[in-house]
Amino acid sequence: MIFGQVHGTAVCTIKYAGTEGLKLLVVQPLNKKLEPIGALQVAVDVVDAGIGDLCMMVRSREAALAMPEITFVPVDLALVGIIDELIVRPDGDFDYTLRSGVTHYS
Amino acid sequence: MILGKVVGTVVTTLSHPHFDNRRLLVVQPMVSEGEESEDEFIAVDHTHAGIGDTVLVNREGNGARQVLNLPDGCIISVIVGIVDSVEIIE
Numbered sequence: 387m388i389f390g391q392v393h394g395t396a397v398c399t400i401k402y403a404g405t406e407g408l409k410l411l412v413v414q415p416l417n418k419k420l421e422p423i424g425a426l427q428v429a430v431d432v433v434d435a436g437i438g439d440l441c442m443m444v445r446s447r448e449a450a451l452a453m454p455e456i457t458f459v460p461v462d463l464a465l466v467g468i469i470d471e472l473i474v475r476p477d478g479d480f481d482y483t484l485r486s487g488v489t490h491y492s
Numbered sequence: 493m494i495l496g497k498v499v500g501t502v503v504t505t506l507s508h509p510h511f512d513n514r515r516l517l518v519v520q521p522m523v524s525e526g527e528e529s530e531d532e533f534i535a536v537d538h539t540h541a542g543i544g545d546t547v548l549v550n551r552e553g554n555g556a557r558q559v560l561n562l563p564d565g566c567i568i569s570v571i572v573g574i575v576d577s578v579e580i581i582e
Contacts, residue, residue, distance in 0.1 A: 387516075387533060387534040387535070387567075387568060387569060388531075388533055388534065389534070417531060417532060418499065418500065418518055418520070418532045423531065432508055433506045433507060433508065434506070435506075442502065442504060442507070442516070442534055444566055444567070444568055445568070446553070446568070447553055448553045448556075448565075448566040448567065448568050449566065451553075451564050451565065451566045452508055452510075452566030456564050464566065466507060466508040466510075466511065466566060467504035467506065467507030467508065467511055467516075468504055468505075468506040468507065469502055469503070469504050470503050470504060470505050470506075471501075471502070471503035472500065472501075472502055472503075472518075473500050473501045473543075474499055474500035474518055475499050475500060475543060475544075479499070479544075480497045480499060480520070480544060481497075482497055482520055482521075482522045482523065482529060483522065483523065483524065483525050484495065484522050484523065484524045484525075484578065484580060485524075485525065485580065486580045486581065486582045487579065487580065487581075488577055488578070488579040489577060489578050489579075489580075490576065490577040491545070491546040491575055491576060491577060491578070
């Protein structure tokens, strides 16, 4: 699941059958430092997020499974959580590289 | 599955029912030397991992659904193990 910020809403009258009544939000995917990565996308909202909310999104088939009633609609990005608290340690704290040889982790 | 380092925690009160009373952790994938780092993501904790642990993460929906036994769960990444040591022979 990835971070996202809601930037707006989208309204769509003519669309795939079965996707009526799904709330569409324009979201900006973010990284852990809450910097934008990639372009704006449209996600289906499941938890009534508002403009400016920091939220958690899920992609691919799991987004279709996150719909209110599980119907197989062509949705590949769903907004499944509104983040209230986020604690992220700065990059310098940990070592992310895999070195050859044996490495023991506490 | 991938090796990752837990770098943070996420708290959500308003979320999809499948996320009820599950801990969410921010995981940064580990890469070998000289490779470009991958984007970090949020994973559901299944093994009581904490910040700073090196973990094994399953990033495929089917595996996540079986681990959390949610037949139609909308969860992709699940932490399935805490790594003690890694040996890489090149």
